[in-house]
Amino acid sequence: MAKKITGPQMIVANRLLDGRVVFMRADGSWSTVAGDAGTAEDEGGVAALETLAQKSAHANEVLSIEVIEATIRDGKPFPAHMKFAMQATGPSVRTDLGYQVSPNWER
Amino acid sequence: MYAYDKYDHAITNARVAEFRDQVERRVKGELTEEEFRPLRLMNGLYLQLHAYMLRVAIPYGTLSANQMRRLAHIARKYDKGYGHFTTRQNIQYNWPKLSETPDILQELAEVEMHAIQTSGNCIRNTTTDQFAGATADEVADPRPYAELIRQWSTFHPEFSFLPRKFKIAITGAALDRAAVKWHDIGLILKKNDAGEIGFEVLVGGGMGRTPVIGKTINEFVHERDLLSYLEAILRVYNEQGRRDNKYKARIKILAEDLGAEEYARQTNEEWARIKDQPLDVPAEEAARIKSFFRAPPLPVLPDDVPAVDELEKKNFLFKAWVKNNTNPHKVPGHVNLTISLKPHGGIPGDATAEQMDLVAALADEYSQSEIRVSHEQNLILPHVAKKDLPAIWADLDEVGLGTANVGLLTDIIACPGLDYCSLANARSIPLAQAITERFDDIKRLQDIGPLKIKISGCINSCGHHHAGHIGILGVDRKGEENYQLLLGGSGAEDASKAAILGPGFDEHGIIDAVEKVVAVYLGEREDGEEFLAAYRRLGPAVFKEAVYGAR
Amino acid sequence: MALVNLTGVTPGTWDVIDTDSAPREGAAVAVPLARLADEDETFFKAVGSVGAIVPTDAAYTDLAPLANKLAFVVIDFPAFGDGRGFSLAVRLRKDLGFKGEIRATGPVIPDQALFLKRAGFDTIDVADDREAAFKAALERFGAFYQTDFVGQLSVAHLRHSKTDSSDKDADGERKAS
Numbered sequence: 005m006a007k008k009i010t011g012p013q014m015i016v017a018n019r020l021l022d023g024r025v026v027f028m029r030a031d032g033s034w035s036t037v038a039g040d041a042g043t044a045e046d047e048g049g050v051a052a053l054e055t056l057a058q059k060s061a062h063a064n065e066v067l068s069i070e071v072i073e074a075t076i077r078d079g080k081p082f083p084a085h086m087k088f089a090m091q092a093t094g095p096s097v098r099t100d101l102g103y104q105v106s107p108n109w110e111r
Numbered sequence: 112m113y114a115y116d117k118y119d120h121a122i123t124n125a126r127v128a129e130f131r132d133q134v135e136r137r138v139k140g141e142l143t144e145e146e147f148r149p150l151r152l153m154n155g156l157y158l159q160l161h162a163y164m165l166r167v168a169i170p171y172g173t174l175s176a177n178q179m180r181r182l183a184h185i186a187r188k189y190d191k192g193y194g195h196f197t198t199r200q201n202i203q204y205n206w207p208k209l210s211e212t213p214d215i216l217q218e219l220a221e222v223e224m225h226a227i228q229t230s231g232n233c234i235r236n237t238t239t240d241q242f243a244g245a246t247a248d249e250v251a252d253p254r255p256y257a258e259l260i261r262q263w264s265t266f267h268p269e270f271s272f273l274p275r276k277f278k279i280a281i282t283g284a285a286l287d288r289a290a291v292k293w294h295d296i297g298l299i300l301k302k303n304d305a306g307e308i309g310f311e312v313l314v315g316g317g318m319g320r321t322p323v324i325g326k327t328i329n330e331f332v333h334e335r336d337l338l339s340y341l342e343a344i345l346r347v348y349n350e351q352g353r354r355d356n357k358y359k360a361r362i363k364i365l366a367e368d369l370g371a372e373e374y375a376r377q378t379n380e381e382w383a384r385i386k387d388q389p390l391d392v393p394a395e396e397a398a399r400i401k402s403f404f405r406a407p408p409l410p411v412l413p414d415d416v417p418a419v420d421e422l423e424k425k426n427f428l429f430k431a432w433v434k435n436n437t438n439p440h441k442v443p444g445h446v447n448l449t450i451s452l453k454p455h456g457g458i459p460g461d462a463t464a465e466q467m468d469l470v471a472a473l474a475d476e477y478s479q480s481e482i483r484v485s486h487e488q489n490l491i492l493p494h495v496a497k498k499d500l501p502a503i504w505a506d507l508d509e510v511g512l513g514t515a516n517v518g519l520l521t522d523i524i525a526c527p528g529l530d531y532c533s534l535a536n537a538r539s540i541p542l543a544q545a546i547t548e549r550f551d552d553i554k555r556l557q558d559i560g561p562l563k564i565k566i567s568g569c570i571n572s573c574g575h576h577h578a579g580h581i582g583i584l585g586v587d588r589k590g591e592e593n594y595q596l597l598l599g600g601s602g603a604e605d606a607s608k609a610a611i612l613g614p615g616f617d618e619h620g621i622i623d624a625v626e627k628v629v630a631v632y633l634g635e636r637e638d639g640e641e642f643l644a645a646y647r648r649l650g651p652a653v654f655k656e657a658v659y660g661a662r
Numbered sequence: 663m664a665l666v667n668l669t670g671v672t673p674g675t676w677d678v679i680d681t682d683s684a685p686r687e688g689a690a691v692a693v694p695l696a697r698l699a700d701e702d703e704t705f706f707k708a709v710g711s712v713g714a715i716v717p718t719d720a721a722y723t724d725l726a727p728l729a730n731k732l733a734f735v736v737i738d739f740p741a742f743g744d745g746r747g748f749s750l751a752v753r754l755r756k757d758l759g760f761k762g763e764i765r766a767t768g769p770v771i772p773d774q775a776l777f778l779k780r781a782g783f784d785t786i787d788v789a790d791d792r793e794a795a796f797k798a799a800l801e802r803f804g805a806f807y808q809t810d811f812v813g814q815l816s817v818a819h820l821r822h823s824k825t826d827s828s829d830k831d832a833d834g835e836r837k838a839s
């Protein structure tokens with residue numbers, strides 16, 4: 005990562021099979037809840053998270069891995085930037101259908 | 112409508128099987144994501160912010176009632192009950208699962224549909240006039256030629272890995288409703304002095320970060336030579352189009368670098384070498400395809416329908432709907448009816464499964480089972496008898512499809528923007544919703560008259576903002592959504608590039624700015640002068656003064 | 663590496679030589695196009711047969727003066743998405759009348775097997791574990807919408823030809839006679 009790390013970072017990806025947005029826990033497993041994400045604040049920590057994420061991608065569990073900035077809300081991480089925040093919540097339109105109402109993907 | 116024969120079925124089914132196999136290989140890890148990505152894209156499967164997105168082709172925007180019902184079924188069974196009709200006359204589903212897409216493709220194949228080449232660096236769905244074959248003002252029906260191009264471009268052995276995406280549009284009418292000048296290749300149907308049918312061929316139109324209006328490279332290519340001529344254009348592009356920089360890879364850049372004359376020369380030189388090869392279809396095949404598009408046997412009916420007049424007197428919204436949402440059919444007593452997918456406060460181009468089913472039922476009952484999708488993201492019943500308008504309106508109005516705003520300011524084109532799209536800088540949909548709420552008054556909209564607002568969430572220009580009378584472009588300003596205002600574009604026969612008026616705005620600012628632009632127009636217009644004409648006469652200065660003067 | 667044979671040619675074997683190494687006398691040699699352009703007749707006489715290794719950014723016109731001296735051509739794809747390789751093969755067959763073997767090398771993928779065949783390639787160099795996938799892909803489609811330059815007529819022509827097999831087909835949708 006060439007980007008300078010200025011605060012907590014977290015990892016977001018999409019599940020291969022259904023595309024669902026997932027956030028990586030500190031142990032390398034994936035959660036649909038942003039607040040479960042593991043965070044790192046220094047280069048070594050971020051690299052370690054990335055390695056775990058790549059391993060999962062190679063095991064064909066997820067794709068489109070991104071390291072993103074996190075803000076800490078009530079002690080839990082949440083994507084800092086709007087685009088990724090929207091990944092956590094679902095689109096800002098049709099809020100009757102997004103992750104807001106169906107976090108586990110039921111239709 | 113075109114009906115598949117055994118070859119078409121075999122090819123489409125083989126594609127479904129192939130994709131099923133590709134998905135299996137991907138899931139097992141035999142294909143890496145890098146290898147799988149272009150393969151899934153060539154079947155219209157993207158990965159977006161929240162999920163996969165599947166783009167299904169609606170070839171040249173024509174579909175049957177049955178096909179529409181299948182689209183509704185797919186929305187219900189594999190998605191979240193809705194779909195999004197696009198500026199390329201296709202439909203996108205926002206929530207399909209990778210593991211289920213082969214089944215979706217199978218369901219599509221059963222009704223002679225597919226998602227082939229709806230993305231990727233290949234020849235995409237050919238688009239055309241939504242009123243094709245049904246409008247009073249056309250030289251010939253463009254759809255048989257679009258079908259010829261569909262077949263020729265499907266799995267082309269040489270042109271499936273082009274430098275960049277490639278889009279072709281055809282118009283059969285002098286009034287260009289297909290934005291042909293903004294396409295990689297634009298085709299305008301014409302008759303020569305001998306009364307033969309052919310095409311004026313334009314090359315090198317495109318939007319994106321370098322908007323270019325296509326230039327004519329041949330005034331008349333005979334219809335029998337269409338495919339070999341296209342092949343020559345594509346070969347020159349495939350060989351020489353830039354591959355080092357994806358922003359410079361479209362044919363528009365090559366055509367600018369070579370110049371239209373040189374592009375024409377190289378095309379003609381190559382065409383001379385191949386035109387006698389059996390690349391074009393035999394006359395019997397051209398006739399076979401044309402036979403599917405014969406005009407339906409509509410009775411000539413009176414143009415005056417007292418029941419319609421009666422209801423118009425009683426109901427202003429119905430009257431406005433008839434005025435704005437219908438276009439003259441070539442058979443007297445009939446119209447092409449546009450169903451607006453732009454309810455005020457709604458999402459441009461979205462339709463629920465229930466709405467799709469209703470449109471299908473109306474098409475069965477009133478429009479020869481035929482439906483069209485326009486590049487302006489509306490649905491069309493092409494063959495409606497005027498006398499049926501009151502009944503149709505009542506049905507549509509009940510499910511929120513009765514908005515009388517076609518061609519007016521709230522008939523906004525908007526791309527999915529940041530709500531769905533991973534490339535976006537800013538949201539498009541909420542802006543369209545806010546503008547339509549601000550202008551939620553059909554009387555006022557009719558007074559303003561024809562005005563096309565087009566919104567893209569980033570410079571890729573999926574929302575055609577370069578061609579908007581008012582164009583809005585979402586940009587990222589230090590992590591905040593910001594919107595640029597452009598004026599004076601046109602996607603029609605008088606195509607022009609919209610120009611940026613000045614610094615960008617936040618979401619509230621851009622809506623106020625649109626309001627001010629409209630106010631200037633209303634104050635300055637001459638008798639009967641439409642917005643675009645007024646802008647062209649006045650120039651940007653007065654608009655700039657009104658919008659930025661106080662800043 | 664395995665070799666996928668698309669057309670049933672007898673595939674050649676050859677030494678690959680680079681920009682400055684000397685060929686074995688009398689051998690079949692594959693030589694980078696850039697070097698071949700500089701070699702004179704003595705080079706061609708010294709070896710048994712010569713093939714060109716052609717990068718996809720070569721213009722087919724660069725091959726024109728050489729085509730009749732070449733026994734085979736290797737088109738080397740830097741990436742499978744580089745579609746210029748397909749046009750090069752088409753040009754060799756269509757415009758330069760090249761009859762020798764055309765081989766694809768580089769990271770082409772199984773899903774391109776039929777495209778390669780129909781563009782004029784004879785053989786593809788593939789990783790061993792990909793051979794089966796390439797062969798399966800060759801069987802995938804039986805009808806094509808384009809006439810190509812290696813003898814396949816488009817469906818548009820087949821539909822109206824006397825030998826159209828659809829007459830015999832059970833689906834019975836098509837012409838009866």
Ligand code: HEM
Pocket residue numbers: 157159164196197198199203275276293294316317318319320357361525526527531532533534571572573574575
């Ligand atoms: C949501 C996923 C989408 C993605 C990732 C996407 C991506 C892109 C990209 C990258 C381009 C620029 C291509 C270039 O200039 O080389 C483009 C152009 C375009 N897109 Fe999309 N698009 C999406 C959705 C749509 C939708 C929903 C529509 C229709 C409403 C659409 C219509 C177009 C059109 C008409 C162009 C052509 C503009 C031109 O001529 O340059 N796209 N798209």
Ligand code: SF4
Pocket residue numbers: 526527528529532533534535536567568569570571572573574
């Ligand atoms: S214009 Fe940009 S934001 Fe809108 S759909 Fe296209 S790529 Fe996405």
